[in-house]
Amino acid sequence: MSGTESPAVAVRRGRPRDAARDRALLAATLAVLAESGYGGLTTAAVAARAGVSTATLYRRWSSKEALVLAASAAFAADLEQRPDTGTLEGDLRILLRDKAAGLTGESGRLMRALIGEAAHNVALAEALTAALIDPVRDRVAEAVRRAVARGEIAPLPDVDLVADLVIGPMVSRFLLTAHPSDTQDTQDARGTADRLLPFVLRAVGGQDASGDGGFA
Amino acid sequence: MSGTESPAVAVRRGRPRDAARDRALLAATLAVLAESGYGGLTTAAVAARAGVSTATLYRRWSSKEALVLAASAAFAADLEQRPDTGTLEGDLRILLRDKAAGLTGESGRLMRALIGEAAHNVALAEALTAALIDPVRDRVAEAVRRAVARGEIAPLPDVDLVADLVIGPMVSRFLLTAHPSDTQDTQDARGTADRLLPFVLRAVGGQDASGDGGFA
Structure with missing residues (x-):
């Protein structure tokens, strides 16, 4: 997937894989948060743990804060x-x-x-x-x-x-x-x-x- | 008061003034904490607000953490x-x-x-x-x-x-x-x-x- 294709195309073509990747990124976010705290969390560490590039992470969430908010919401939904x-x-x-x-x-x-x-x-x-x-x-x-x-x-x-x-x-x-x-x-x-x-x-x-x- | 006199001498000679200065420093600590949070608090800002030098502050409390702990305890005692x-x-x-x-x-x-x-x-x-x-x-x-x-x-x-x-x-x-x-x-x-x-x-x-x- 190139960084220039439209989100609509990405969604149509890659939904199952994207959903799995999103889950992996959110789980990695929770793991890094628990280990390092909010201040110590970097998007690079989350991407590395999930096995994706930071560019991939940023295509989905535009900031560290947005990522942490999404991870918190996913965590809460599980409960x-x-x-x-x-x-x-x-x-x-x-x-x-x-x-x-x-x-x-x-x-x-x-x-x-x-x-x-x-x-x-x-x-x-x-x-x-x-x-x-x-x-x-x-x-x-x-x-x-x-x-x-x-x-x-x-x-x-x-x-x-x-x-x-x-x-x-x-x-x-x-x-x-x-x-x-x-x-x-x-x-x-x-x-x-x-x-x-x-x-x-x-x-x-x-x-x-x-x-x-x-x-x- | 020079920085080299012994604590015992300072206590004997200056207790009333020291107590008032301590109270001013603890009050300044609480004010700076409330304004800037723990991360934003500096001993320089506390000393400046209390009108003393940072050397004077450090003669009494050896670290930012010790200062905040003392201020918290004083605050709690007031309640x-x-x-x-x-x-x-x-x-x-x-x-x-x-x-x-x-x-x-x-x-x-x-x-x-x-x-x-x-x-x-x-x-x-x-x-x-x-x-x-x-x-x-x-x-x-x-x-x-x-x-x-x-x-x-x-x-x-x-x-x-x-x-x-x-x-x-x-x-x-x-x-x-x-x-x-x-x-x-x-x-x-x-x-x-x-x-x-x-x-x-x-x-x-x-x-x-x-x-x-x-x-x-």
């Missing part, structure tokens, strides 16, 4: 699932465990790299909000709506805050701690999510299955 | 208060409002600058945890202990998680959003803290004074 377990407790357990997994291990390292940069990069912060925060808000709102429809809980005012009760404690626990999250065992994180569940359930007016409300 | 309002609701309201105030406006801008750096600077992350997170954990644990002693709530397992329920939602709301926190009105933040209060109270098994449990 996306909206299970309906039939109970508020079940739905919240999955949400909390997903969040715990997303903030520890390799994806925790990635989140640290991105959050550090997002603190002073509004475009990246907006993209991260859209890719990582808003979907969780939607999932939490859905779970609460289903629970209200089933008569499990009373309608809640300020339902927008429930998402912060799910996201926030995991963030303060795993991202604002002194030690890089890759030293946090993802299994421990799951345990923390499960310990947090009774608090969140009570916060929204639900009951946990153990019947003792999580109290000692 | 520290442990009011006992006599009710769990009152104590949690103050904690949530304090946290909201600390994450918006000028101190929010500062927190963004520090958290961005802490994402890949373990020494700074440890200092921030000790200065900003641990004291909130202690305050929350105290408030819960008093509430249990008064018979307001049953003893809680996993009381360590209550602090994350107080800190976390404010963080996910004000630090992980797309827009710099200085555009967030601190008055709005206080409103968010107050809306969150019934959720946190229910989470720990308490009742809010309105009697309707915050439900619609």
